[in-house]
Amino acid sequence: MKELWKKFDEIELTHSSVHHLMAIFDLLQIHGYVRAVDIANYLNISRSSVSITIRKLKNRGYVTEDENKFYRLAAPGEQLIQTVLTKRGIIRIFFREVLNLPDHLAEAEACKIEHLLEEETGQKLMSFIGLYLSENKIAEDFRNIRTDFNYHCDTTEACTNCEADCYFASHPFEIDKPLRRTE
Amino acid sequence: MKELWKKFDEIELTHSSVHHLMAIFDLLQIHGYVRAVDIANYLNISRSSVSITIRKLKNRGYVTEDENKFYRLAAPGEQLIQTVLTKRGIIRIFFREVLNLPDHLAEAEACKIEHLLEEETGQKLMSFIGLYLSENKIAEDFRNIRTDFNYHCDTTEACTNCEADCYFASHPFEIDKPLRRTE
DNA sequence: TACTTTCGTTAAATATGTTTAACAATTGTT
């Protein structure tokens, strides 16, 4: 069970491969066709690298190619990038609208993790955002106090995420227990 | 600027290396010492793999070794795993207490992304949790309606995170704009 | 038609992380 950390490597497609698929998706919308060289320019990598990666994606059934070597997304590829793009959108909105990260950072952070999180996480995050950003009076009140609230600490403890009078300094060993009494 | 996706590879230490550091941290607490074979057993990988990875971590100044090849974390290593562990804790609490993910999933998801997110993201997430889980009356009210709220959709649209009457279906192109009017 | 450019692929190289096998050195046991 301590092999939890290895799950990172069990991700079906790498970050790189996912972006090859997304490049195909984007370029199809922009130009209506995609060749290897288009992907290479779009991602700013070499044609050879694209050639090799796409071959793998074809073998795995994510991409198809016509007689002129113009690419299409096969159904699994289409499906996969839809889920990734949806997750990215949700994560980005969360980072920007809930955490108030600057948009460029929200986007970069979403890009790094979009393909790593499970669908369930994406769904639950959307569910949360659905309420948080709603017209519901209580949600509105919460957003309003959230605007002014800024949790901060000032110690010199090891913890660098916040520094002193820290939330975790005062709840140091409670990570394994529910924080709120759930009665 | 479309090289945003390459930031994934600019992460200073790999997932694997970070876990080697965390293994040292854990094992020092458990046994008071750490040898290569201890790390290998703890992470369930071969001694050779550990030997190679640790050599790199020594060269980069994250790990030191005494005359008997017992390891210690150097200051940068200590500092790094503190930030990673803190981020993991925050993320895990968020997933479990805010999104209501089952704990095993919250933990696995946190493990996958803990080393990828910036410190700023960790801080902002902690700030959010600090309010959300507080005794503040409005926060309590919000938590209460949150308990019952479950956003759900039922379409057959491409989006697989939710399906129909979808939050994003109704706000399809607004990802690039603020969702809430910020007046 | 002949020359040039573009394009896809392959080969060889680099870099990371991993494995197994072999080896040397140390430690434990009898």
Place this chain on the structure above:
DNA sequence: AACAATTGTTAAACATATTTAACGAAAGTA
């Protein structure tokens, strides 16, 4: 002391992702 087990390292191998260089084929141009 002699044999056995444990430990760390290195070498060779594999897998992934990337690069540059080279090559061949197709397309565009003169």
